[in-house]
Amino acid sequence: MKKKLWKRRLFISFLIPVFILVVSFMAIVGIISFRAYDNQLNNDMKSIVSLIDRDIRSGIVNEDIIIKYDVIGKISLIDEKGKLISSSDNAIKAEKNLLGREEVKEALRLEQGSSLRYDDIKSEYIFYKAYMLSNEIIIIAIPLITTIEMIIAVFGYILLAIVLTIGIAAVLSYYFFNRNIKPMMILEKYIRRTYKQKSIAEVDIQSLPKELKKIADIFKKTTKSLEESAANEEEQKLYLFSTIDTMEDGFIAIDELNNIRLINRSAKKIFELDTEDIQGSNLMVQTQNFQLIDAVNESEEKPTTREIIIEEQTYKLTIYPLGNQKGKLITLNDITKLNQLENMRKEFVSNVSHELKTPLTAIRGFVETLKDGAIEDPKTAGKFLKIIDIESQRLEKLISDLLELSSIESNKISRLNVDIDIKSVADSAVEAYKVTAAKRNISLANNIETSQIIKGNLELFKAMIYNLVSNAIKYNVENGTVTLTLKEVADGILLQVSDTGIGISNDDLFRIFERFYKVDKSRSYDPESTGLGLSIVKHILDLFDGDISVDSILGEGTTFKVYLPKKEDKNE
Amino acid sequence: MSRGSFDQALNDVNQEIVELGSRTIQVLEKTRVALTNLDEKLAKQIYDEDDLIDAKEIEISEKCMNIIIREQPIARDLRFLLTALKISSDFERICDHSAQITKLTRKLLKHNAGTLPGGVEEMFNTTLDLVRRIVKAYATSDMEIALSVYEDDDRLDQAYKMMVKWIKSKIENNVDQVDQYIDYLFISKYFERIGDRTNSIAKWIIYKEKGTIRHYYNMKNL
Numbered sequence: 001m002k003k004k005l006w007k008r009r010l011f012i013s014f015l016i017p018v019f020i021l022v023v024s025f026m027a028i029v030g031i032i033s034f035r036a037y038d039n040q041l042n043n044d045m046k047s048i049v050s051l052i053d054r055d056i057r058s059g060i061v062n063e064d065i066i067i068k069y070d071v072i073g074k075i076s077l078i079d080e081k082g083k084l085i086s087s088s089d090n091a092i093k094a095e096k097n098l099l100g101r102e103e104v105k106e107a108l109r110l111e112q113g114s115s116l117r118y119d120d121i122k123s124e125y126i127f128y129k130a131y132m133l134s135n136e137i138i139i140i141a142i143p144l145i146t147t148i149e150m151i152i153a154v155f156g157y158i159l160l161a162i163v164l165t166i167g168i169a170a171v172l173s174y175y176f177f178n179r180n181i182k183p184m185m186i187l188e189k190y191i192r193r194t195y196k197q198k199s200i201a202e203v204d205i206q207s208l209p210k211e212l213k214k215i216a217d218i219f220k221k222t223t224k225s226l227e228e229s230a231a232n233e234e235e236q237k238l239y240l241f242s243t244i245d246t247m248e249d250g251f252i253a254i255d256e257l258n259n260i261r262l263i264n265r266s267a268k269k270i271f272e273l274d275t276e277d278i279q280g281s282n283l284m285v286q287t288q289n290f291q292l293i294d295a296v297n298e299s300e301e302k303p304t305t306r307e308i309i310i311e312e313q314t315y316k317l318t319i320y321p322l323g324n325q326k327g328k329l330i331t332l333n334d335i336t337k338l339n340q341l342e343n344m345r346k347e348f349v350s351n352v353s354h355e356l357k358t359p360l361t362a363i364r365g366f367v368e369t370l371k372d373g374a375i376e377d378p379k380t381a382g383k384f385l386k387i388i389d390i391e392s393q394r395l396e397k398l399i400s401d402l403l404e405l406s407s408i409e410s411n412k413i414s415r416l417n418v419d420i421d422i423k424s425v426a427d428s429a430v431e432a433y434k435v436t437a438a439k440r441n442i443s444l445a446n447n448i449e450t451s452q453i454i455k456g457n458l459e460l461f462k463a464m465i466y467n468l469v470s471n472a473i474k475y476n477v478e479n480g481t482v483t484l485t486l487k488e489v490a491d492g493i494l495l496q497v498s499d500t501g502i503g504i505s506n507d508d509l510f511r512i513f514e515r516f517y518k519v520d521k522s523r524s525y526d527p528e529s530t531g532l533g534l535s536i537v538k539h540i541l542d543l544f545d546g547d548i549s550v551d552s553i554l555g556e557g558t559t560f561k562v563y564l565p566k567k568e569d570k571n572e
Numbered sequence: 573m574s575r576g577s578f579d580q581a582l583n584d585v586n587q588e589i590v591e592l593g594s595r596t597i598q599v600l601e602k603t604r605v606a607l608t609n610l611d612e613k614l615a616k617q618i619y620d621e622d623d624l625i626d627a628k629e630i631e632i633s634e635k636c637m638n639i640i641i642r643e644q645p646i647a648r649d650l651r652f653l654l655t656a657l658k659i660s661s662d663f664e665r666i667c668d669h670s671a672q673i674t675k676l677t678r679k680l681l682k683h684n685a686g687t688l689p690g691g692v693e694e695m696f697n698t699t700l701d702l703v704r705r706i707v708k709a710y711a712t713s714d715m716e717i718a719l720s721v722y723e724d725d726d727r728l729d730q731a732y733k734m735m736v737k738w739i740k741s742k743i744e745n746n747v748d749q750v751d752q753y754i755d756y757l758f759i760s761k762y763f764e765r766i767g768d769r770t771n772s773i774a775k776w777i778i779y780k781e782k783g784t785i786r787h788y789y790n791m792k793n794l
Contacts, residue, residue, distance in 0.1 A: 284587040290594040
């Protein structure tokens with residue numbers, strides 16, 4: 001629409017001067033030709049008058065003379081008294097007072113006069129001209145129509161000329177305009193298409209004139225550099241977005257109206273949001289978690305941190321307000337595990353201090369008593385010394401267990417790769433605990449028949465098996481049994497140590513591998529029980545890449561299942 | 573008020589209703605802890621916090637009425653505001669019932685009640701589930717969830733009837749424990765009422781979306 005307007009405007013602005021020029025030129029021509037006609041008429045009339053005058057002087061005055069000169073109009077001749085001498089005009093012939101005529105009056109006064117009057121008889125305008133001779137007056141009557149016809153004829157031609165000229169000018173200029181504007185149109189199309197399809201359009205710009213081609217080239221260059229920077233930006237954006245999206249922490253960006261602008265995968269997972277388009281929707285409405293909104297509303301200027309619980313998971317919620325109150329950034333960091341670890345650490349420290357302090361208190365107590373004089377009584381002294389011995393043994397065992405545990409944990413013990421025959425280790429364990437078992441009449445059976453070789457640190461493996469067997473005996477009932485069995489399972493070996501002991505309740509089951517955890521609280525003062533045995537077993541198994549699980553029925557017995565993977569591939 | 577700020581005002585109301593719903597869920601969760609552990613301190617705290625919910629409901633109602641008077645909205649916007657008035661009052665009532673349950677928690681303690689009967693606990697779980705779902709249905713304008721809540725309310729009614737029967741038999745056999753069984757009866761009644769409230773909210777959610785108020789028999793033909 002706009003381009004047409006421009007084209008039309010240009011076209012019209014060209015035609016207007018042409019039109020004015022042509023019209024004014026033609027007007028001048030018209031005026032000149034009319035003047036020429038007027039002069040001609042006057043000259044004609046004057047020559048007729050002088051001819052008639054000559055005739056009168058020579059005495060020939062009759063009807064015929066007048067008729068003879070009746071060329072441009074009716075001619076009448078009257079004397080100064082108004083008497084009609086001769087006339088070719090019937091209207092004048094009928095008139096009586098000829099001296100009353102305006103042109104005659106004027107002629108009498110000024111030698112010649114003129115008047116334009118409507119003639120009722122002929123019903124037309126007639127132009128009268130009167131000339132005063134020596135004694136006579138000549139009246140020439142020219143019907144106006146003659147003049148007007150003449151004028152119309154002249155102006156008709158002029159008009160025709162104007163129309164023709166302008167018509168030709170229009171057609172020609174239209175043609176030239178189109179020709180000159182065409183490159184402009186091509187350039188316009190080129191730019192429009194490029195804009196529309198967002199890449200350089202395939203329009204032939206080689207045919208453009210030099211100036212326009214320059215514009216097209218500059219446009220092309222600008223577009224290309226814009227395209228490049230846009231692609232760059234897009235890539236940057238994608239990179240940034242992927243980084244945020246794959247972050248382990250939840251991330252949400254909101255605007256000043258609490259509408260979500262950006263939300264990453266983790267945050268969606270935390271609030272169980274569908275992956276559908278939730279950008280721009282309200283955070284409160286989406287998460288339905290007022291704790292979050294409370295935190296968001298409270299953090300106006302400074303970043304705030306607090307802990308919130310969502311679906312039994314603890315999250316560290318941090319809110320960073322952006323400048324100018326343009327919105328806020330929210331991060332959610334799952335600290336459930338961290339909290340658990342922290343609690344475990346606290347528990348461990350208090351347990352260690354407690355476990356160390358108990359025997360020490362006992363030792364110091366008895367030493368004090370001995371110092372105070374009990375040493376004099378050999379019987380009491382012997383008893384006390386025995387207790388001190390037991391307590392210091394317990395302390396020693398505790399410390400050695402702790403050291404072993406920490407050395408296993410910190411991987412200080414090398415993974416010596418020697419062949420370990422599980423059957424022979426089990427045999428030696430049974431041999432070692434035979435006496436202890438026999439004391440409580442517990443039958444110890446090694447049901448492992450074939451040798452199974454695995455690779456690893458023999459001492460550690462032994463420690464693990466001994467620990468399990470010792471536990472099985474310790475927590476057994478009188479006349480109970482302890483059985484060791486071996487099964488081959490997919491990719492590994494399953495070693496089972498079963499007892500018919502007191503069993504472990506479900507509440508305790510998942511905690512027995514924790515350090516210092518003792519199922520039977522009353523056993524706390526057993527010097528043999530440090531509460532570290534199963535913890536050591538678990539850590540040793542980690543070195544073997546193995547795993548341990550427990551099945552237990554309270555009052556019926558417990559089975560520890562040790563899974564050991566076959567690691568042949570690794571050793572080769 | 574321009575169209576933009578009018579929309580913003582509606583969004584605000586919407587946001588506040590979801591917030592109210594979210595708070596209602598928390599009140600119920602706390603009530604459950606107080607009831608199962610017979611925690612008197614927590615019960616008192618919940619009871620005191622009920623004023624906060626009441627204030628919130630009044631705030632929402634005032635906002636809605638302000639918009640209606642100033643803007644004279646029509647069609648969907650008007651429906652939304654009417655729904656907001658109804659639903660906010662429903663949530664407030666749920667919290668009231670919760671507060672009444674906490675009051676009974678203190679009574680139970682006085683009556684030396686033991687652990688919560690399984691039936692009551694189950695009713696509580698069903699109720700909490702209904703409230704959670706209805707908040708989600710409102711927030712996401714999910715008609716299907718709303719409809720399922722509407723239908724599941726029957727389950728709560730059935731559970732209530734069962735509870736009444738069970739309590740009756742218990743009272744007949746344990747005359748000395750009449751007091752605590754009456755408390756359980758009231759508690760179950762409150763659950764049943766909360767269920768009715770979720771039912772009402774479901775109805776209004778459907779009204780908000782569809783513009784028609786339906787009863788159960790033709791609810792399925794939506």
